[in-house]
Structures are given as C-alpha cells and as structure tokens.
Amino acid sequence: MTATGFALRTDGAGKRYRKGWALRDCTLSLPAGGVIALVGPNGAGKTTLLRLVVGLLAPSTGTVEVLGHAAGTPHTLSRVGFLAQDHPLYKRFTVAEMLRFGRACNPRFDRELAERRLATLGIPLDRRAGTLSGGQQAQVALALALAKRPDLLVLDEPVASLDPLARREFLQVLMGAVAEGGVTVLFSSHVVHELERVCDHLVVLNDGRVTLTGDIDTLLAEHRLLVGPRTATDLDRAGTVVEAVHSDRHTTLLVRDGALPAAPGWQAQPVALEDLVLAYLRRSSGPGAAVTPEVAA
Numbered sequence: 001m002t003a004t005g006f007a008l009r010t011d012g013a014g015k016r017y018r019k020g021w022a023l024r025d026c027t028l029s030l031p032a033g034g035v036i037a038l039v040g041p042n043g044a045g046k047t048t049l050l051r052l053v054v055g056l057l058a059p060s061t062g063t064v065e066v067l068g069h070a071a072g073t074p075h076t077l078s079r080v081g082f083l084a085q086d087h088p089l090y091k092r093f094t095v096a097e098m099l100r101f102g103r104a105c106n107p108r109f110d111r112e113l114a115e116r117r118l119a120t121l122g123i124p125l126d127r128r129a130g131t132l133s134g135g136q137q138a139q140v141a142l143a144l145a146l147a148k149r150p151d152l153l154v155l156d157e158p159v160a161s162l163d164p165l166a167r168r169e170f171l172q173v174l175m176g177a178v179a180e181g182g183v184t185v186l187f188s189s190h191v192v193h194e195l196e197r198v199c200d201h202l203v204v205l206n207d208g209r210v211t212l213t214g215d216i217d218t219l220l221a222e223h224r225l226l227v228g229p230r231t232a233t234d235l236d237r238a239g240t241v242v243e244a245v246h247s248d249r250h251t252t253l254l255v256r257d258g259a260l261p262a263a264p265g266w267q268a269q270p271v272a273l274e275d276l277v278l279a280y281l282r283r284s285s286g287p288g289a290a291v292t293p294e295v296a297a
C-alpha cells in the first residue's frame with residue numbers, strides 16, 4: 001500500500017512534443033491494488049502517459065505522482081516495473097542469462113519466483129529468447145518484470161501482438177500475480193472486450209484527453225441503454241445523453257444516471273463495457289458531443 005492509498009495521481013498533466021500536444025489536462029486518481037486499463041485508439045496518448053508514470057518523460061504541465069511520490073524520483077523508480085511495447089528481450093541471451101542479468105540490475109529481484117513461474121509455463125531456462133514463440137517471449141518478459149517485485153507494474157500494450165490463446169494465458173498469469181497481492185497493474189490495450197473480466201478501473205484516452213475514468217462496476221451501473229420509438233417527446237428525464245443512435249423506427253440512447261423517459265414504449269438495458277468505451281470514443285472524436293440536435297432539443 002502507499003502513503004496516500006493511490007497508485008497514480010495526476011493533476012493537469014500534459015506532454016507537448018515539438019509537433020504538438022500528445023497529452024493534455026490529464027487529471028486522474030487511481031487507487032492502489034487491482035488492475036487499471038488504459039484504453040484508446042492509435043495516437044491517443046497512452047504510451048506518453050505510461051512513460052510519464054514510469055519517469056521516462058517529464059510532464060510539460062501539471063504533476064504526476066506515483067505511489068505517493070513524484071514520478072521518476074528514486075522513491076518511485078525502484079518500486080515501479082515497466083514492460084514496454086513488444087516485450088523487448090535480449091534475443092541472444094538464454095532465459096537463465098536474462099534472470100542473472102535481472103538479479104544483477106535489481107536488488108529486489110526474486111529469481112526463484114521467476115524460475116517457478118517459467119517452470120509452470122514449461123519455458124526452458126536454457127533456450128535463447130530469440131527462439132521462443134511470441135507468447136513465450138511475452139511470458140518471460142512478464143516473469144522478469146514481476147520478479148522485480150514492483151508495487152506498480154506498468155505494461156504498454158502487452159497483449160497486442162499475441163494470438164487469442166497466448167493473450168488469455170498472459171492475462172491469467174498477470175491476474176494470478178495481482179491475486180497474490182501487493183502489485184497494482186496499469187496496462188494499455190486496444191482489446192476492449194477482454195477488459196471487463198480482468199480489470200477493476202478504466203481510463204479512456206482519446207486525442208490526448210481523458211474522456212472517461214472510473215471503477216468499471218460503477219461505470220456499468222451508472223450507464224444504461226434506453227431504447228424507444230424514434231419520435232420521442234419526453235426525454236427530459238433521460239439524464240446525460242452520451243450518445244444517441246437512430247434507426248428508421250427506434251432511438252437508442254446511451255445515458256449516464258438516466259431514468260426511463262415517461263413516454264410509452266421505452267425500455268432500459270444494461271450496456272456492455274466495449275459499447276460504453278466505443279460510445280465515449282466516438283463522442284470525443286466527433287465534432288462536439290454525440291447528442292444530436294434532434295434529441296437534445
């Protein structure tokens with residue numbers, strides 16, 4: 001646990017490259033413990049945010065606090081593990097050599113733990129990393145990162161290049177490590193439909209801005225799909241309309257904290273996490289809000 005109980009707190013954090021802003025006005029409070037998913041399309045700013053968290057970049061504006069201390073300071077560096085995109089490994093090293101290397105670089109490195117994990121997965125220690133499958137390389141990189149016994153483990157799109165089976169196995173190992181306790185996981189992903197099963201918190205980024213964040217169960221409880229006749233007259237009780245979709249005969253509203261409209265013919269349905277994320281992404285990508293003039297009027 002941290003002094004503040006937060007794994008990550010940012011306040012107005014932004015990062016500007018020469019070309020422009022990659023991340024703007026990012027304010028987050030994410031609790032320690034559990035799994036946090038960072039979701040967004042290509043170029044949304046996910047890698048930039050993760051690099052600020054692990055101290056590889058300094059913010060241009062605002063602050064980034066990790067485990068109760070400023071990111072990138074000695075307090076945090078030894079307690080944060082980072083697995084970059086494509087799980088970079090020294091391809092000519094054997095797995096055993098990489099474990100020795102990890103031990104030499106990190107005083108907290110738990111080599112026995114890594115060896116146990118790799119034995120369970122049937123990954124031989126005498127194989128060179130370059131000869132392992134993509135899924136096995138990802139598992140070796142994860143075992144190395146977990147052996148550092150970090151309080152916060154940050155993974156940049158760890159499953160993007162893996163097939164569905166390898167992805168599932170990777171996430172299982174990750175969840176097992178979280179269940180053993182002591183580590184908060186922050187990872188970025190494009191694969192939204194698997195997140196509900198494995199994540200506790202969600203951050204959605206689009207075009208460098210946070211468009212949605214919160215506890216996943218709470219977000220799903222707060223949002224509903226309201227389906228009714230297309231020509232609705234009483235929508236004033238529909239709460240905050242995140243998105244409105246019209247077919248010839250029906251209107252479907254994704255609402256936050258919204259009661260069913262009083263007009264006849266309306267039904268409420270739960271929303272799936274993937275649909276929720278996609279609606280917020282469409283909303284923040286579009287020219288303004290998703291509430292069409294027809295419905296908002």
Ligand SMILES: Nc1ncnc2c1ncn2[C@@H]1O[C@H](COP(=O)(O)OP(=O)(O)OP(=O)(O)O)[C@@H](O)[C@H]1O
Binds near residue numbers: 022
């Ligand atoms: N070193 C850099 N110099 C200049 N611009 C950069 C640099 N790194 C990222 N950017 C720009 O910042 C924006 C956000 O990039 P970032 O890599 O953080 O997004 P991302 O969400 O991780 O994307 P992806 O899913 O494609 O990896 C993009 O417009 C990108 O072109």
